[in-house]
Amino acid sequence: MNMERQGYVYPPFTVRAERALAEKLLRGQGAAVDLETVPPTYMIFLRGETRGANLFEGLGIHRKRALHGGQRYEWYEPIAWDEELSVTATVEKITEKQGRSGKIWFADVALDYARADGTRVLREITRLIERE
Amino acid sequence: MAHREGDRLFEVTVPGADRARLADFSAGTEDPNPIHTDEEFAKAAGFPTVLQQGPMTTAHFARLLAERVGQDRLRWLDVTFTAPVFPEEDLRIEAVVTAVEGDAVTCALTAAKADGTVTAKAEAGFGA
Numbered sequence: 174m175n176m177e178r179q180g181y182v183y184p185p186f187t188v189r190a191e192r193a194l195a196e197k198l199l200r201g202q203g204a205a206v207d208l209e210t211v212p213p214t215y216m217i218f219l220r221g222e223t224r225g226a227n228l229f230e231g232l233g234i235h236r237k238r239a240l241h242g243g244q245r246y247e248w249y250e251p252i253a254w255d256e257e258l259s260v261t262a263t264v265e266k267i268t269e270k271q272g273r274s275g276k277i278w279f280a281d282v283a284l285d286y287a288r289a290d291g292t293r294v295l296r297e298i299t300r301l302i303e304r305e
Numbered sequence: 306m307a308h309r310e311g312d313r314l315f316e317v318t319v320p321g322a323d324r325a326r327l328a329d330f331s332a333g334t335e336d337p338n339p340i341h342t343d344e345e346f347a348k349a350a351g352f353p354t355v356l357q358q359g360p361m362t363t364a365h366f367a368r369l370l371a372e373r374v375g376q377d378r379l380r381w382l383d384v385t386f387t388a389p390v391f392p393e394e395d396l397r398i399e400a401v402v403t404a405v406e407g408d409a410v411t412c413a414l415t416a417a418k419a420d421g422t423v424t425a426k427a428e429a430g431f432g433a
Contacts, residue, residue, distance in 0.1 A: 194333050201330025202364055203320060212367035213376055217360055219336045236338055237350040241359040243385040246367070251377065300385075 174278035174303045175233035176267050183231070183262040186224035188216065188286075190256050213248055218262065218284050218299045226262045232280050234303045242279060242300035250294040258286045258294065265298070275305030308410045308433060314373045314400040319365050319416075321393035322357055330361050357390035362416050362425045365398055370414075373400070374431050380409075384427040394418055400429070408433045 195211045204210065218228060229236060252258065266281045279302055286295040308314075322330070327341050339346040340356050347355045363384045370379060390396065396416045404411040414427040 194335065196333070197329045198333030198364065201322070201326050201328075201333050201358075202361060202368065203322060203326055204368065210368060210371070212364040212371065213379060214360060214364050214367045214382070217334050219334050219360075222335065222337060236340065237346070239338075239340075241386055243383070244360060244363050245381065245383040246363075247381045248379055 174267060174269070174280060175231070176269070176278075178232050178264045178280075179267040181231070181264045183221070183226040185259045185261045186221055186226050187257055188220045188224065188260055189258075190215070190252050190254050192254055208254070214244070214246055216252065216258070216286055216295055216297065218282065218297060221260060221262055221284070224260075226260070228262065228280075228282055228299070228301060232264070232267075232301065232303075234280075234301060238304045240302040240304065242302045244300070245296075245298040247296040248294075249296070250292065252286075252294055256288070258288060261285050261287075272304070277305065278303045308402050308405055310402055310405055312402040314402065314412055315369050316397070316399040317369065319396045319398055321395045322361065324355065324392055327355060327357060327392065330358050334358070334360060336360075352389060352391075354391055357392065357394070359384075359386040359425070362386065362390065362396065363427075365396070365416065366400075366414050366425075366427055366429070369398060370400065370412075370429055370431065374410075378432040380430040380432060382427060382429040384414075384425055386425050388418075388422050388424045390418070390424050396424065403428075405433065
């Protein structure tokens, strides 16, 4: 884990609420493909990987040693289909602990999703883990 | 609808996802991590087979909550993944109200395998 990344703010990237991706997500869940029921966790940090905010690469996390520790969502306003949002990812905290079989690193990354006028509609925090 | 501490919001079993569903979920979330789709990669990472995505459990929690209380009332959801989930493993998901303060309701959620292994714990808040 690149400990020096703590506090780093990625350049904002843009995501759009796409129906086609939401349909795949619903199929993956085993749910009926009804866009009215797409879980509000549809927006997810992973969308940044091809849009300039590849957290694994930036934090130096090798995928074979990576675990996903958790997620937090805070919803402020609904997101409409085809709406474009600006997303700013911030590496809030990186900690190192000694586990039973080696070191473990924890990184909390916050992603703030905002409309063009600056209104924040969503905050997502993802907790990434790397095992030694 | 008024909620009270101790109210069970839901208790459902979500059928296990097969590999095709894991691939769909990865596509739907734009997740390039091969640990969800590539058996050899998952084994090299120390697991017996591919892993179900943690965010799929988060999505189950959020969808079930939205069905029960209404998506427009959801305020926050905080999930901790505690054990890996493998293909075809059913998850028992439940949510219980833990606090009601004015217009704010808090509930605790868990996802567990058939053998009782808890794979995720969460708290969520929604408007009364």
